[in-house]
């Protein structure tokens with residue numbers, strides 16, 4: 358197979374802009390810098406650590422993904438962002454308390470240079486936060502213009518060749534698509550009217566897409582998952598991806614549930630609860646923000662287990678998800694899962710998971726991979742929803758007539774086959790040709 362498009366290594370700097378410079382974003386910036394300086398390794402990042410098998414098993418071709426497809430290199434990345442607090446990334450990293458202060462000190466000048474731009478914010482959408490570092494404007498449309506000016510100024514200041522945007526700001530309240538989101542015209546009308554149907558995250562996404570900048574959504578907010586912004590993405594030929602980084606308990610669910618289903622083991626119930634004490638936990642303590650998260654977390658099992666196809670095994674399972682804000686834990690979440698399963702002849706069994714997890718440590722490499730893959734996708738002309746990046750999301754965006762794929766292993770196969778496809782390599786089917794003459 359020939360490559361789908363002549364693929365060349367990118368030249369120049371890639372700017373990664375993050376609305377939200379909290380725990381995830383600062384763990385990401387500091388981590389990239391620590392890796393660049395050789396202080397640590399980029400564990401958890403498929404683009405940096407992963408390999409891809411090409412051709413037959415006998416060919417022994419297993420390049421690193423970063424050598425196989427033309428990704429931007431770590432040395433060429435520059436960062437910027439917005440936040441409702443004025444703290445620079447050094448102060449914000451210390452506040453988040455994810456990384457060891459000694460490591461934060463080692464990259465202090467780099468982090469101190471990352472100062473947030475003023476945010477587009479309204480407390481209506483994130484009840485638990487009230488910020489001071491916030492832009493003023495007549496309506497959402499003018500806010501979007503200000504974000505565009507910020508992006509253009511950043512690009513010039515940093516001498517960037519290209520930009521991608523990854524949403525790492527707080528989870529907004531639960532919203533459903535409405536008439537205002539139907540098409541670009543209605544959306545722009547709502548922007549000008551400062552409609553409550555427009556959330557700040559939509560303003561950032563609109564600004565990015567209008568400038569032809571790829572947008573990935575790390576939170577469960579509706580944001581770019583509306584017809585108007587999908588239309589804009591198609592028109593401007595930009596890739597979008599979302600929603601909600603797949604970390605922690607949901608990551609475990611999408612690892613374990615496909616295994617149970619593969620062995621035709623039934624499920625009576627899956628109870629998940631966890632405690633966390635970071636700012637994200639505080640935001641999610643508000644029922645309206647939690648509802649957005651809950652929707653994102655609940656759909657996973659339904660889609661993986663397919664109760665309609667397997668009514669005997671999965672028709673009646675009960676699925677409960679709780680998040681409890683518990684300040685002493687900081688970013689070091691602890692999750693408990695109790696899983697009631699049944700096997701041969703209906704005999705019940707239980708699985709208990711106690712995951713002492715570090716949320717932002719799991720999320721930071723996802724930000725890196727998404728930024729690099731989204732940039733590559735854009736350069737080679739891929740546009741609209743990037744379903745092959747579902748691997749990274751709890752609530753993967755998908756075409757309206759398709760269901761989302763949640764199974765981590767199918768997602769990984771899809772991701773790697775997409776990379777093979779764009780480089781003109783044969784897709785891997787795992788079929789054992791050797792059984793036939």
Ligand SMILES: NC(=O)c1ccc[n+]([C@@H]2O[C@H](COP(=O)([O-])OP(=O)(O)OC[C@H]3O[C@@H](n4cnc5c(N)ncnc54)[C@H](O)[C@@H]3O)[C@@H](O)[C@H]2O)c1
Pocket residue numbers: 376377378379380381382439440441442453476477478479483486488524525526527528529557558575576577601602603604605635636637640715716717719720
């Ligand atoms: N940590 C994880 O593993 C994980 C996993 C999945 C999703 N997420 C999502 O990623 C997001 C970030 O998580 P976090 O742990 O870094 O949270 P955080 O609270 O530490 O950081 C979010 C930052 O966004 C800022 N913010 C809020 N509204 C803003 C706006 N309109 N514009 C600019 N900045 C704004 C806040 O001031 C805060 O500094 C959350 O939405 C969270 O739900 C995180």
